[in-house]
Amino acid sequence: MRFHKAETAFFVFSALILFGALATFYAWSLVMGPADALYLPGRVEAIESLQTLLLATGLLLTGTLVFGLFFILPQIRTQVQEGGKLREMTASLSARSRNLEQAALTDGLTGMQNRRYFDDALKEYLGEFRRIGKPVGLMILDLDHFKQVNDTYGHDVGDEVLRSVAKCLKGMTRYHDVVARLGGEEFAIVAPNMDLELLKRFADRMRKAIATLSIDAGATQLNVTSSVGLALWDQEETAEDFYRRADKQLYEAKRQGRNRVCA
Secondary structure, eight states: OOOOHHHHHHHHHHHHHHHHHHHHHHHHHHTOSOGGGGGSTTHHHHHHHHHHHHHHHHHHHHHHHHHIIIIIHHHHHHHHHHHHHHHHHHHHHHHHHHHHHHHHTBOTTTSSBOHHHHHHHHHHHHHHHHHHTOOEEEEEEEETTHHHHHHHHOHHHHHHHHHHHHHHHHHHSOTTSEEEEEETTEEEEEEESOOHHHHHHHHHHHHHHHHTOOEEOSSSEEOOOEEEEEEEOOSSSOHHHHHHHHHHHHHHHHHTTSSSEEO
16 A cells, blocks of 8 residues: 655654654663662763763654654645635536526526526426326417517517517516526416415416517517417426427417417
8 A cells, every 4th residue: 555745754754753752761760769879880981871872862752853854744734725715616616507597597688587497496386286286377478570689679678578578577476486498589488376266366467568568679668478378287297298388379479469468
């Protein structure tokens, strides 16, 4: 098993401390006994040996201190700095990952949720509301004659129309509603805890609010209308079938002349 530099330095440091402790203990053993024993034959030589041993112990401990200051401490500092950089890098990568994930679920033009988010959220809502037995409503909303807006006034004005409609929808929905741009001029709203009558009134208020929007189109003020298809979940159908049923009602609203709600 290979050791890191800091681990090797720690083992060397520990060994030096151990040798110093053993030398100190041996020096202590040389002078053990009563004071008058110092005058016995051979004790003078022992004391001379003790002096030499204590000097060596002092040098050993001094060397240990120098080793710790100039080798172990830099290793520790390097590891601390590397650890700090690693934590910063990890935090940066985590933030970038969250931003990328958020970007993947957000519509770049309007700032609202996108189709991917809507599909996942709809499935989760249906799973949860099936468990508690509460209703879930779905609105599919499409702007009327939006291609003519782009062809007549340009895509910049068309983008401003989409942003204005998105702001209107987000301002009128509740915090637990899911509001998403599905693509182009089509939007969707998942509205839980509403029966069909409430859902119709809710959708009609949105339709009227969109019709009153006034978008600056240069020399004129532009107004747009919308068609809305509604469906109330039957507690059995899949998210795909539920969506298709609401979408069918949207096409019925278009067929009947646009600027209306069909359920």
